[in-house]
Amino acid sequence: MNAKVTYVNGLQFVGDTASGHAIMMDGDKSVGGENTGPRPMELLLIAAGGCSGMDIISILKKKKQDVTGLEINVSGNKAEDYPKKFTEIILEFIVKGRRIEESAVKRAVELSMTKYCSVKATLQGTAKINYSFKILQE
Numbered sequence: 001m002n003a004k005v006t007y008v009n010g011l012q013f014v015g016d017t018a019s020g021h022a023i024m025m026d027g028d029k030s031v032g033g034e035n036t037g038p039r040p041m042e043l044l045l046i047a048a049g050g051c052s053g054m055d056i057i058s059i060l061k062k063k064k065q066d067v068t069g070l071e072i073n074v075s076g077n078k079a080e081d082y083p084k085k086f087t088e089i090i091l092e093f094i095v096k097g098r099r100i101e102e103s104a105v106k107r108a109v110e111l112s113m114t115k116y117c118s119v120k121a122t123l124q125g126t127a128k129i130n131y132s133f134k135i136l137q138e
Contacts, residue, residue, distance in 0.1 A: 010034055041076070041086070044123070048089060049074040051119040052131075055112035056093060056105075063104045068138055069096035076127070086127040093133040100135050109133050 004016045011027035012034060025040055027033025038046070049072035060067050073092040078084045091113075095105050113120055113131055120129055 012036055041078070044086070044119075045074040045076050045089065047119045048117070048123065048129075049091060052091060052093070052109075052112045052117045055116045056095075056108045059108035059111055060095070060100075060104060063101075063108070065097060065100050065104050067095060067097040067100065070094070071096075086123070088128045088130065089123060091129070091131040093131065094136060095133060096136045096138060098138050100137060102135060105133055105135055 002018050005025075006014050006016070008014055008024075011032050013025045014022055015025060016022045023043070024037035025043070026035055026037040027039065029035050053070055053072050057067065057070055071094040073094070075090045076086040077088040079087050093105075093109055109131060113129070123129065
């Protein structure tokens with residue numbers, strides 16, 4: 001797996017992936033950016049949510065759960081001092097569907113968080129990772 005990050009202007013960078021996708025990153029105007037894209041630390045939170053979300057949806061489909069939606073709220077608390085790394089990351093999984101079994105969701109979340117999500121595993125030693133879930137029956 002590889003990627004290339006190219007400087008554009010100001011604090012803008014474009015990240016290109018080997019899978020053929022690109023994303024613009026930028027800084028806040030207060031630090032010299034133009035606010036044309038997400039910050040790299042925001043992308044880490046998005047990556048954690050996306051990775052675990054893909055796991056959970058895959059597992060719930062295998063468990064024949066009638067999932068109509070999944071939202072993942074991800075937040076991070078950063079250290080005050082440089083390099084201002086995340087000290088805690090919190091994921092809240094909101095599963096929507098019909099006749100969703102709590103035991104199936106609990107197991108899917110646990111499997112993602114303890115076995116499958118490579119982003120979470122990569123961040124684990126750096127930040128405390130907490131997670132919860134709730135089910136919205138439709």
